[in-house]
Amino acid sequence: MSEFDDLRENDNEEEEEAETPQLFYGSSDEFVRDRLRHMYSRRVGPGNASFRWSATWWQNPEALARIDALWRAWEHLRLDGATGSSTWWIEHADHHMPILLSTEGPFAKSEDTNKPGEPLPYTAPPEGLFPDMRVT
Numbered sequence: 001m002s003e004f005d006d007l008r009e010n011d012n013e014e015e016e017e018a019e020t021p022q023l024f025y026g027s028s029d030e031f032v033r034d035r036l037r038h039m040y041s042r043r044v045g046p047g048n049a050s051f052r053w054s055a056t057w058w059q060n061p062e063a064l065a066r067i068d069a070l071w072r073a074w075e076h077l078r079l080d081g082a083t084g085s086s087t088w089w090i091e092h093a094d095h096h097m098p099i100l101l102s103t104e105g106p107f108a109k110s111e112d113t114n115k116p117g118e119p120l121p122y123t124a125p126p127e128g129l130f131p132d133m134r135v136t
Contacts, residue, residue: 023075026132029058029125031071037120040097044120045113052107053100053114055121058129062106066096 025031044053057063073092077084099105112121 020135021079023134024078025071025075026134027130028064028068028071029130030132031074032057032067033122033124035074036067036070037122039093040101040120041114041117042101042120043114043116043118044101044110046111049113050103051101052103052105052110053112053120054107054110055112055123056125057100057107058125060106063100066100066106070096 025034042051042053043049044051046052054060054063057067070092074088077088077092080087100107102108114121
C-alpha cells in the first residue's frame with residue numbers, strides 16, 4: 001500500500017458522488033404541487049363529473065404509493081434526453097393517472113372540484129410528512 005492509495009480511494013468516492021444526479025423535486029409532494037397537478041388540468045368533481053381527485057391525495061395509501069412511483073420514475077427518466085419523457089408518459093403516467101382520476105379509483109368519494117383549465121386541487125400536507133430527499 002502506498003501513500004497514494006488513500007488519494008485514489010477518495011477520488012473514486014468523489015467521482016461516485018458527482019455521478020449521482022441530484023433529485024429535481026425533493027419529494028412526491030413537491031412533484032405533485034409543482035408539476036403533476038398542473039400537467040393534468042382535468043375538471044374534477046363529484047356527481048356526474050368524469051374525473052375525481054383529492055386535494056389531500058397524501059391521505060390515501062393507494063394514491064400515495066402510485067404518486068410516489070410516478071415521481072421516482074420521472075426523476076429517473078428525466079435524465080434520458082432522448083426518450084425519457086415519452087417513456088414516462090407511456091409507461092407510467094398513462095397507466096397510473098387514469099386509475100387515480102377514475103370515478104371508481106381511490107378518490108371516488110372525493111368532493112373536491114376545480115374549474116376547467118385549473119390545476120388539480122391541492123392542500124399542503126402536515127409539516128414533516130414529506131421530508132426533502134435531496135442529498136445535501
